[in-house]
Amino acid sequence: MTIMAPSVATPHVRTVRREQEKRKTKQMADNRKDRDFTKKVVTTLGERAHFLCSNPNCRRMTTGPHSNQDKSLRSGEAAHIYSVNSKIARHNDNLTDEQVKDIKNGVWLCRDCHKQVDHDEITFPAGLLIQWKKTHEAFVKALRSNPNTGTLRLIQPTIDEDIKAREVLDYLDDRRALHRDFHLEVPSHVFVSLQETRRELVKKKSDLEYSFLREEIDKIIKSIRQFLDTIYDIDINKLIYNQKDKDWMKFENSLSTLRKVIGFIAADIADKYNLSLGSELKKIIPKN
Secondary structure (H helix, E strand, C coil), X not given: CCCCCCCCCCHHHHHHHHHHHHHHHHHHHHHHHHHCCCHHHHHHHHHHCCCECCCCCCCCECEEECCCCCCEEECEEEEECCECCCCCCCECCXXXXXXXXXXXXXXXXXXXXXXXXXXXXXXXXXXXXHHHHHHHHHHHHHHHHCCCCCHHHHCCCCHHHHHHHHHHHHHHXXXXXXXXXXXXXXXXXXXXXXXXHHHHHHHHHHCCCCCHHHHHHHHHHHHHHHHHHHCCCCCCCCCCCCCCCHHXXXXXXXXXXXXXXXXXXHHHHHHHCCCCCCHHHHHCCCCC
């Protein structure tokens, strides 16, 4: 029986293979470089995030002093929302190189969060990262508008809900249908206003993950829906203030109940997030 000796690559073959591997590695590097963020985009993303991680549950500072007085430390990174590498989460073949490296496709994260989001597409889908970026930039605006008032406290993750809670209360305070004197109310205007309010609150709710604020907003949405259902059989286009008219009284009593419910909820939100109530909202909070 003839035993074949194992094939051994000649020096020439080994050299050719090494050159092929080098070309392949260089090509991959060049491809990635074509889709990487420019230095300008990286810097701008970091500045827009105040060099804080955009993950609302992290918000780690990503810059700091180095032991060398002439240097600083940076642990933050410009992360791709849709990735460069097809082996990493959220890769999108439909994006051009220019779209991949556009600032719109970037979010500022600390290294730990960057590593996590790049390897878990289910937990960190693109939509979530887009929301992180939007929320975080709103948070940074809040920091800039209150530079000397509890800035360190604002860096806590709860600032997302604080900001949104404030937005909800301000929005409700501006809805005249919730606090205008009944003899001045125009039922058809109330109907349209509350439909609009319900749609806006649905949007605000969709921006929140499970939380106390989300539950309270949902209660308001359901209460408005109940009010609209209650007056469904009333011709509100002909309805005018008349306390002897049963339809008017049904409208007034239903709206009064809605106002009380929203008043209670607004008070709970203000108490939870240590916020003040607007002058109009204060009018509809039940005294006892």
